[in-house]
Amino acid sequence: NAGVTQTPKFQVLKTGQSMTLQCAQDMNHNSMYWYRQDPGMGLRLIYYSASEGTTDKGEVPNGYNVSRLNKREFSLRLESAAPSQTSVYFCASITASLAAGYTFGSGTRLTVV
Amino acid sequence: KQEVTQIPAALSVPEGENLVLNCSFTDSAIYNLQWFRQDPGKGLTSLLLIQSSQREQTSGRLNASLDKSSGRSTLYIAASQPGDSATYLCAVRTTSGTYKYIFGTGTRLKVLA
Numbered sequence: 345n346a347g348v349t350q351t352p353k354f355q356v357l358k359t360g361q362s363m364t365l366q367c368a369q370d371m372n373h374n375s376m377y378w379y380r381q382d383p384g385m386g387l388r389l390i391y392y393s394a395s396e397g398t399t400d401k402g403e404v405p406n407g408y409n410v411s412r413l414n415k416r417e418f419s420l421r422l423e424s425a426a427p428s429q430t431s432v433y434f435c436a437s438i439t440a441s442l443a444a445g446y447t448f449g450s451g452t453r454l455t456v457v
Numbered sequence: 458k459q460e461v462t463q464i465p466a467a468l469s470v471p472e473g474e475n476l477v478l479n480c481s482f483t484d485s486a487i488y489n490l491q492w493f494r495q496d497p498g499k500g501l502t503s504l505l506l507i508q509s510s511q512r513e514q515t516s517g518r519l520n521a522s523l524d525k526s527s528g529r530s531t532l533y534i535a536a537s538q539p540g541d542s543a544t545y546l547c548a549v550r551t552t553s554g555t556y557k558y559i560f561g562t563g564t565r566l567k568v569l570a
Contacts, residue, residue: 377557386546386562402557434500436558443508445491446548446558450500 346370350435350449357425357456365420365452367435373447374440376418377402378410380431381451387434393418395440425456459484459551463561470537471569478532478564480547485525488550491558492521492532495544504545505532537568 348369357363367376375394379387389402393412407429409421418437422429435449460483470476480490489508493501505521507514507530513522520533534541544565548558 379560384562387548387560389557392557442488442550445489445503445506445550446501447503448493448501453498 348435348437348447348449350433350452352452353450354453355455357422357454359426359456361425362421362423363425363454364422365433365435365454366417367419367449368417369435369437369447370416371437371439371447372415373437374415375438376412377436377438377446378408378418378420379434379436380404381434382431390420390433422454425454427456430454430456459487459549459553459559461547461549461559461561463545463547463564465564466562467565467567469567469569472537472539474537474568476534476537476566478534478545478547478566480530480532480561482528482530482549482559484551485528486552487525488552490521490523490530490547490549492519492530493546493548495546495563497543501546534566537566539568539570542567 351366377392378390381387388404391410393399396415411419433452436446462481491506492504495501505514507523518535523530544563546563548560
């Protein structure tokens with residue numbers, strides 16, 4: 345049972361380059377989330393998808409776009425990477441039950457130079 | 458707006474000591490609270506999920522308590538071991554919006570052999 349899978353695990357980009365971070369879950373979860381984690385700032389929500397076909401902005405959406413491709417997959421795109429987007433990115437998913445908790449992927453460590 | 462605080466930010470204890478990590482939140486309207494462990498350079502592993510109607514949850518040497526009315530949760534670790542060294546994060550699931558989790562910035566624990 346893979347849970348939440350994120351690819352790639354590491355990436356170095358030059359300023360202005362674009363890339364897509366992939367996230368897939370095999371637990372039939374309804375909702376999926378993208379967070380970034382920076383030292384001293386905890387996890388901040390970038391975008392989320394409450395259900396297949398819907399996406400909404402979180403706390404820090406600027407510079408990012410997302411696609412909920414199907415129920416399993418939720419991708420995060422950086423159209424023109426900036427050094428301020430150097431961070432560790434985590435994807436999480438959760439069932440529709442309000443009693444449920446998050447399951448996290450292992451993260452993508454992104455460096456923009 | 459829900460805010461989650463974890464104090465202290467860092468803690469060093471000798472092996473074998475019992476310890477308590479604190480988490481406080483400003484809005485008691487939550488569905489549940491989740492404690493996570495994060496090892497350096499790794500993802501988040503769920504330790505305990507405690508529902509708003511519960512007072513505590515236990516798993517092995519870990520015990521989490523919840524006092525929703527006062528906006529506090531504690532994670533008790535019994536007989537600490539060097540392998541417990543990690544960052545511990547708490548997150549509350551809000552009852553507003555799409556019920557997403559709000560994270561604290563974590564307590565970095567070091568258990569000395």
